[in-house]
Amino acid sequence: MMGAIGTFFRKRIVIMVPYAWLTVFFLIPFFIVLRISLSTSEIAMPPYSPVFSMADGWAGWMEKFNLLSFDNFVWLTGDPLYFEAYFSSVKIALISTLLTLLVAYPIAYGMAKAPGTVRPTLLMLVILPFWTSFLIRVYAWIAILKPEGLLNELLMGIGVIHEPLIILNTTYAVYIGIVYSYLPFMVLPLYSALEKMDGTLIEAAEDLGCTPVGAFWKVTFPLSIPGVIAGCMLVFIPAVGEFVIPDLLGGSETLMIGRTLWNEFNANHDWPVASAVAIVLLAILIIPIVFFQHLQAKSAE
Amino acid sequence: MQRWTPFNIVSVVLGFAFLYIPILLLVIFSFNESKLVTVWAGFSTKWYVSLLSNKSVLDAAWVTIRIGLVSATIATVLGTMAALTLVRYRRFNGRMLFSGMAYAPLVMPEVITGLSLLLLFVAMGMDRGFWTVLIAHITFTMCFVAVVVQSRLLTFDESVEEAAMDLGASPVTTFFHVTLPIIMPAVFSGWVLAFTLSLDDLVTSAFTTGPGTTTLPMKIYSQVKLGVTPEINAVSTIMIAIVTVGVVIASIITKRQELQRQRDERMAMAQP
């Protein structure tokens, strides 16, 4: 009903400024990525051709347009390295998301059941790590997981193992890193779904003959599904394109597409291939992203 | 949800142990005498002292803070406008696209955001450095601000704005004298979030920066690639300390205000 009040002019400014910003710095860049992914790599600056310029005029543009090709994408399919990188990114992200859910659910559940006086503090404690640097939190695990690191020293000290476990620079370390870094993203939506649940529902279920475990699976869990979905989206989508965690904790055999892209770009300086890698990554993620946006927009209604 | 069972308590305690022990260890070993971060050799603050004379780290910190302050401020203005658009203007041409662009950066892999912005800057012929990193940070943090402010606006009683206009305030006056003061706490949280996200960012900065502009996370990253040292632990500890103190103070203030509000309401109830 505000539409009638907001004057036309004011409404225009409020909409146009962020709209223009996002168009220029978020939407247009994607088209540039798409365009460059169809170019050929050159040893020059910028390191690709053709380069479109205003001076070319329409005819020049059309001519250069014909030089664009899908070669980079064909090349991506031809090299099993890329296919494996995509496949293992999605696999690692899926497994980590599932692990995060398993770790986060009991925490969120316990938080939601905590006395009302403790809950705000617990909530703050979950959010606090989120404010601290992602890079630092990943870095903290290096000292723990190293062969001569704190975890191995502890385990060998109490005699559980005699040989140091090799965790750092393996995919296991990447799982640990993702679960650790993204845990708050999973706990928060789960907690908010569980916290607003009416406690009398459980009592009603038990009153009608459900065991506590039965009541959990038949009442609590189904009602927390929106939180589960939101949490999984928040973990899965960024995890697929994760760079820092596989780079710092993973080994050379840990193929993840974010890292491949980074290397293609920074080490090989192959901008067209890096762009093609990004386009394919986006294509993989577009369905979950649209789904996530849909959830966001719906919860905003 | 009445009983807090031992199972619940244990899962919460273990969860928090998992979240905090790595950070705690990192902090502890920043005070290690030895150069190794895994063997305790006695208490020392020498890594902090050597940090103070490390000009490249100090320069990086200063760049990071400047980018953080400026980008958070601009992102807050843009993000608040975006939130107003999303909540208040239900129908306009291109709304679908707008809400898509406003939510997508929340989950977009940083490598993609970083790469696409870099290619834009190259296409525009911009010199990369402070300004390009700034633009990149504004772009991805404004969406977080938008989400925070949006959730506040959703519970906003619009009749308060109507009351202001009914009493003769123009839409602009209404916004600055009524709407903005009321949503200010959310706008401020949005700013703080944008600021910390900017401080933390590695990937987007690394893509969009140019020679001469190195942020602290980039500095830390390149050091980590060379090996784990207590000096990195020291820098990290300082960053963690600043954030922790800030968040704890903010939450104490919020808690105080909440208690005050409850007292006020009890007092109000007791009146005829």
Next chain:
Amino acid sequence: MKSLGSIRRSFAPWSDPNSIPYISIRNVTKKFGDFVAVDNLSLDIYNREFFALLGASGCGKSTLLRMLAGFEQPTSGEIVLDGQNMAGTPPYRRPVNMMFQSYALFPHMTVEKNIAFGLKQDGMPANEIAERVKQMLKLVKLEKFAARKPNQLSGGQRQRVALARAVAKRPKVLLLDEPLGALDKKLREETQFELMDLQQELGLTFVIVTHDQEEAMTMADRIAVMNAGKVIQVATPPEIYEAPNSRFVADFIGDVNIFDGKVTAVTGEFVDIEAEGGVKLRMVSSEPPAVGQNAAAVIRPEKIRVTGEKPAGRANALEGEIWDIGYLGDMTVFRVKLDGGKIVKASSLNAVRAAEDPLTYDQKVWVSFDENAGVVLKD
């Protein structure tokens, strides 16, 4: 029929053909997409009138009020206020103020600042503002609470701040959107009379929106009963109650018995109706329907007597048995099942503490009422 005019004071500009309406709503329609909230509605409201828009939620009464305030623009039609067409005038340039259902107090301002807000927008000098705010605080008896924030006030106090804020600018018209909706019953009754006194004292025109018929009946000079975006009847409270113009109004206001039937005879102003279940009634009507037409006799429960014996000298007496008795303290409500099967509601005041011959369940009784106890509605 005797005059059923305003009983509160000798104030009835609407019955004077020479008086000029203060607010004229002319053929106003408001659509939200396909939904018609207000449907070609016309209404005149007079200066210093206390006017109530009464209806169930969704009947369009709030939309109409919001159009008067300027928050909504009519899709078609016009609103004229004190001779000025309000089309295109934004809310902040209209000489009307509104009191919101939620009160809409500014949470970040003190009571004083809330009341001063509108005056400041007008650019009133500071000393005059202070003076006016003081007056207003006195008017609503909140002098001691000037420095409080809204969340430090009780519901009743907040309501008074909202009122003071809305009248501080001396608007031509005060619009009130369910002003008492958030108060508990007891406070609501007190506040009704306070509002009436305030209106008299300030000499303002009040337009109130409410779904509470008692509230409308108590306070208003005239009531417009609304349904589905249309005004069904505009009249004084006694007229609305005693002479509803339609089945909807009769049913909406208070309790009612409706006997549907056919007109069998018309003798002068007397109308004979044969209703369902063979019930024969004789009623009075100033505009009697034709013989053979469908008509309904509408009689309020308190106009009906229930007696053990057949009463003498009552035009209508019907036999039945007591189906239900509801004892409410001040009165008793009977539900009597007539021999034809129809249930009739009747209420009687418990004027004495113990009736000599109390009526009981399943007792054979007579229900009776006079010819002029109700109205006849043509279908």
